[in-house]
Amino acid sequence: MRSIVPSNIHVVFDLDDTLYPERQHAISGFQAAGNHAADTWGIEGLAEDMTRMLDSGHLGALFKMALAAKRPDHSEADLEALRAAYRDHQPDLTLFDDGQWALDHYAAKGPLGLITDGNAAVQSRKIAALGIAPYFKAAVLTGALGKPREFHKPHPRAYELIEQQLGAPGDHFIYIGDNPAKDFVTPNARGWTSIQVVRDQTIHDPHAVVPGGAPLHRISTLRELPDIIPL
Numbered sequence: 428m429r430s431i432v433p434s435n436i437h438v439v440f441d442l443d444d445t446l447y448p449e450r451q452h453a454i455s456g457f458q459a460a461g462n463h464a465a466d467t468w469g470i471e472g473l474a475e476d477m478t479r480m481l482d483s484g485h486l487g488a489l490f491k492m493a494l495a496a497k498r499p500d501h502s503e504a505d506l507e508a509l510r511a512a513y514r515d516h517q518p519d520l521t522l523f524d525d526g527q528w529a530l531d532h533y534a535a536k537g538p539l540g541l542i543t544d545g546n547a548a549v550q551s552r553k554i555a556a557l558g559i560a561p562y563f564k565a566a567v568l569t570g571a572l573g574k575p576r577e578f579h580k581p582h583p584r585a586y587e588l589i590e591q592q593l594g595a596p597g598d599h600f601i602y603i604g605d606n607p608a609k610d611f612v613t614p615n616a617r618g619w620t621s622i623q624v625v626r627d628q629t630i631h632d633p634h635a636v637v638p639g640g641a642p643l644h645r646i647s648t649l650r651e652l653p654d655i656i657p658l
Contacts, residue, residue, distance in 0.1 A: 459516035
């Protein structure tokens with residue numbers, strides 16, 4: 428495994444399934460949605476149904492499928508209310524052990540960056556719940572940059588902003604993420620070092636690599652980072 432010469436290096440992290448388990452947020456949100464369904468329509472067991480669907484690989488249509496099974500005559504307003512209960516809840520989240528270690532270790536070496544996709548309000552609540560905002564000198568929530576998903580990875584805008592906020596000409600950037608379908612395309616194209624942490628039970632397939640999206644390095648825990656980033 429080739430290491431990087433430690434000179435003007437800036438470490439930038441992804442959030443979901445890199446620093447904390449995204450499934451944890453999903454389960455927390457399902458409980459909020461289930462509570463809404465029970466209080467509003469007297470429906471029980473929705474959170475458990477949604478969890479089973481998630482673990483079976485259903486993502487995009489999960490809310491509609493779960494509500495239809497319990498309330499076949501639901502309206503679009505009912506469905507949006509369920510999604511809102513999920514989206515607007517205050518999550519209870521915990522960092523991976525190695526996520527906490529990585530933040531502590533590299534924050535002591537220099538300013539860190541964060542790039543994360545998704546609804547900006549949701550991502551902000553995640554960051555607040557984890558208590559990690561003070562670790563980052565630069566944090567880009569792509570959902571806050573424009574229309575929904577307009578600037579999600581692999582769009583280059585977030586990476587450009589991180590370079591502007593953290594770096595100087597000649598500096599080197601490292602992006603650490605989990606999803607080879609989007610995380611590493613732009614870092615690779617911009618000459619960054621891309622590192623994938625491959626974990627068990629992630630929301631997205633850790634092997635679904637898109638063209639240009641293969642990471643330069645793969646690790647199974649963030650504690651392996653010093654083998655690549657000797658800081």
